[in-house]
Amino acid sequence: MAYRYLIWFCQECPAFRLAEFEALLTLFKCEAKICCPNKEKPFLVVQSNQREDEEKLIQVTKRSVCVRSLIHLWADSTSREALFSQLKNCEFIKQKEYAGKERSFRINVDTYGKKITLQTKVDKIEELAFLPFEGPINLNKPDNSFQLIEYYGLLSNSAPDEPYELYFGRWLADGGRRFSLDVSLKERKFISNTSMVPWLTAIMSNLALVKDGDVVIDPFVGSGSLLIAAAKFGAYTIGSDIDYLLLHGKRKPSRRYVKQRDPDESVFANFAQYEITSQYLDVIVSDASKPCWRPFEFDAIITDPPYGIRENSRKIGTDKYDMTYKVPEEYIDCHYPSKVLYRFEDILKDLFALALKNLKIGGRLVFWIPRITDYKMEDSLPHHPSFKLISCCNQDMKLNVSRVLACYEKLSNESNNEIFIPYVIKNFRELYFTGIAELNDTKQERQAKHRQFLGQKEMN
Ligand SMILES: C[S@@+](CC[C@H](N)C(=O)[O-])C[C@H]1O[C@@H](n2cnc3c(N)ncnc32)[C@H](O)[C@@H]1O
Incomplete structure (x- = not known):
């Protein structure tokens, strides 16, 4: 028998939905198959022949920050009549555990792409009176919660009268969006100017398949925001950064209106705040171009290297x-x-070299990479024969620049293989400023022109 499930994604993260969901299916060894993936739509139907996959899908959902809810799908259609007739013939509907006298229930109506009044919702529930549920209604803590979802398209200002699609099913679980509140940057003890928002750090750990007992490293650790997510998911975490003052919480405060940092601000203090010190291995001051790691296999590498735009990245060396x-x-x-x-090209070479030496085979390397959107995605990513590209999610930034969350899986330890760095990465800094300044302009001239250019764009 085929079991079908509706994955309802939340609004905020369309670019990351599929990649995160597929990674979590892998992590929880769930064999459910995705039917007709559509990047635009907030709904995805998955199907499995095994009932055990339901428990795994619940785990996937609870861990995901992109999934809003998981629903055991009983009927879906493009018209109300067809939906109702499917429901009448649905094999689950008469089962005792759902329809029995002692099973309390509730029906929710949700719409996407159109707001409807409470009265309209009640009317829609009344239309479902033919459902053979015999138990009492319980709005607060029912044994079964059912959901009618109507999809009116992505443009709420031109929503049709009738929905494009309708879904009905039994609610199973909500996603892990609470994660963002639990480790919110607003209340975090120690942050830097480049601390990453929690939902993105969770996605990175999910793409990296981080699980209990893993050992995870961030070689450009900064304030350690990426490690917090990994630690929350049970990994032991370690990081390094070249900036002594930052790691020791001695840089200028990053919060507005705060004049001085607390004396005990540090990555460790954040772990203490979230009661995850058991997952903290250490952070060390070290240059990523000169890795100091003994032969040891990390389970995952997650990082946000410097792109050298706001300021040039530096490494130890001399001219x-x-x-x-x-x-x-x-x-x-x-x-x-x-x-x-420290050119971005070299940062990537060093990152892959670290992964080649210190990442287990099958381990994942997840990192951000800047992109000039005039260039195609496939021309913007590095290639290494010892690594397979698993996913790349584009997040628009401003002007013609975006950043891509790239996820690679290590295939072999073969160290003779050469990394290929595309032109656009090699010349990223120059291209970023192209059209705005001449390559032989001085730094000040370039920056002045750039500021002027940004100002004009914003005014437009
Ligand atoms: C984009 S930030 C990372 C932010 C970090 N994810 C956080 O949670 O704060 C890049 C970091 O790389 C560090 N960095 C720059 N050059 C480095 C180098 N050669 N070796 C190690 N770290 C370096 C910077 O000090 C900075 O903290």
């Missing part, structure tokens, strides 16, 4: 010709190494 220069003994303790430009 001086005299490579034989050694820091005199007496200065070694107080020596701060000099830094040089």
Whole structure:
């Protein structure tokens, strides 16, 4: 017998829905199949021949930040009459556990793309009076909660009189959107200017298939926002960052109107705030271009590397010709190494090199990459023969720039394979400013032109 389920996605994250959902199906080993995926629509129907997949789909839903609700689908159609006739013939409807005298129930009516009044909702429930439910109605804590959902399209200002699609089924679970409230940046002890919003960090951990007992690393850890999600999902977490002052909570406060940071702000303090210190391994000051990890296999790498737009990224090094220069003994303790430009191309090479050496086979590498939207997605991503691209989700930023959440799975330890970095990544910084400034403009000229350009765009 085929069991069908309706996945109702929430509004905020269309670009990430499918990728997150597919990753979670993999994580929970759920064999349900997606029927006719449609990136635009907030509904997805999945089907399985095994009843056990229902429990797995509930786990998927509870973990997902993109899914709003999971419904065991009893009928779906493009017309009300057809929906009702399907329902009358539905094999579940007469089963005791749903229709029995002692089973309380409730029916909710939801619409997408059109607002309707409470009275209209009541009228729609009355139309369902033919359902053979014999139990008492219980609006607060029913044994079974049923849902009629009407889909009026994506444009609420031109919604038709009748819905394009109707669904009816038994509610099973709500998604994990609460995650965003539980670890909200507003109340978080330690944040930086680039701390990521919780729902995106959860999606990253979901794409990376993070589970209990995994060991997860972020080599550009900053305030550790990505690790919090991984830790919440049961992973042991570790990170590194080149910025000593940031890691020690000594940089200028990132919150508006706050003049001074608290003395105990740190990544660890956040873990303590969320009572997940058992998942905290450490964060260390270290340059990602010179990884210090022993031969060890992480289960996943999740990171948001610097793109070098707001400021140039730096790594330890020198432009001086005299490579034989050694820091005199007496200065070694107080020596701060000099830094040089860390191009995004090199950041990616180092990231894949880290994954090649320190990620388990089958482990996932999930990271953000900037994109110039004038270039096609497939021309904007690196390729490495030892890694398979699993998904890439585009998030528009501004002007012609977006960022892509890329997810790769490691296939082999073959280290002779070369990474291919596309032109647009190699020249990202220059392309970002192209059309606005000449390549040989000075930094100040470029920035001034860029500011002017942004100002004009915003005014338009
Ligand atoms: C986009 S931020 C990451 C933000 C982080 N996800 C958070 O939750 O705050 C990039 C980070 O990379 C760090 N970084 C820049 N160059 C680095 C390098 N060579 N090695 C390690 N970290 C570096 C920066 O200090 C910054 O904290």
